[in-house]
Amino acid sequence: MEIRRVTRAEDVQAAGHLFDSPPLPEATARFLADDRHHLLVAYVDDAPAALVTGVETTRPDRGTEMFLHELGVDARFIGRGIGPALTTALADLARDLGCHGMWVVADADNPATRSVYRCAGGTAQSGAREVLVWSFDDTGTAPF
Known part of the structure; x- marks a missing residue:
């Protein structure tokens, strides 16, 4: 397995089957043009096997994460x-970029995913959380 940072639209399209939906050309161009957006792809025998995306966010009171x-x-x-390897690679990139976390x-009902993140060094915070979403198109689906 080899992990590569993807910066070309052609490589995004080649890994398209790994996203929830096929990559949109305009959205792909916008994603790749922003230095705060990161896409890492794991290749097995030179074929895309997995991906992780990360976005740097900055808050005035906390800095960049x-x-x-x-x-x-x-x-x-x-x-x-x-x-776990991709998650760790993204965490390493975040550290290299100066992110504080x-x-x-x-x-909560996806123990396999939570296990992957724990395997890569993530720790769960206690307390109930809920994800609230706003959908601005006519699909009515969550934006993530």
Whole structure:
């Protein structure tokens, strides 16, 4: 397995099956043009097997942190340690960029995903959380 930082639209399209939906050309261009957006892809035998996206966010009171936005692993590669490896690679990138931390929202009813993040060094914070979303298109689906 090899993890690469993806910066070309062609490589995003080649890994398109790993996203929730096929990548949109305009959104891909906008994502790649922003230095605060990061896409790492794990390749097995030179084929995209998994990806992780991260977005640097900055708050006046806390500084910059990395938000792990999405982790996608091809079903054929689940259970091989690729998810934790990608998560760790994003955390390493965040450290290199000077982020003070990294965070992700993981559903309580998805123990496999939570296990991946714990395996990569994440710690759960206590307390009940809920994710509230605003959808600004006619699909009515969550934006993530």
